[in-house]
């Protein structure tokens with residue numbers, strides 16, 4: 334029998350760059366938008382570092398980098414066009430990182446509640462996770478539209494954890510970029526940082542608690558943070 338030793342713990346996962354390698358499809362859509370507007374395509378690897386703040390930020394920064402002046406008046410139509418294209422191509426190349434399914438299954442079997450806290454719109458997150466057969470692992474998929482403030486606000490994480498019936502004092506964030514570490518710090522939660530994601534800042538400089546170079550290492554990182562929690566608690570109670 335598996336020991337349900339993570340009972341009472343909630344793990345919140347970022348989506349893009351943490352659970353799923355999405356950059357080819359996101360940047361593919363960005364590049365089709367750029368070409369449509371007579372602008373040069375942006376190289377895949379440099380544009381990937383724009384992922385993390387949501388699709389609108391990717392679009393705006395992608396256009397600005399290509400030398401276009403950002404026009405707020407035309408932004409809503411451009412954004413709508415971007416989303417329509419992305420929906421068509423959302424799982425052309427996007428795949429879970431190695432070890433995601435097995436690791437999520439193990440964490441669930443050990444009693445942890447899992448949720449997604451992403452700056453990707455909830456409808457797009459649900460569509461993508463559904464296509465990749467990942468929805469079943471999560472008690473909730475919480476995009477910025479389902480909370481009072483998006484990452485890096487701690488409210489995103491606290492509200493997501495509460496939504497699944499978890500306790501923010503026994504919750505851990507797993508992410509790849511500064512919105513994730515910022516939100517975790519703001520929420521007073523420990524943060525595990527995936528070094529295989531899309532951060533323009535070096536992962537070791539993001540201010541997380543543990544770095545992981547492969548998704549499957551998240552389980553050991555969680556175990557370490559949970560032990561730390563109980564050690565601190567024992568010291569405080571002594």
Ligand SMILES: O=C(O)COP(=O)(O)O
Nearest residue numbers: 348349385386387451452
């Ligand atoms: O779509 C984005 O830019 C951000 O999504 P993430 O919060 O899951 O990294």
Ligand SMILES: [Mg+2]
Nearest residue numbers: 347349350509
């Ligand atoms: Mg991310």
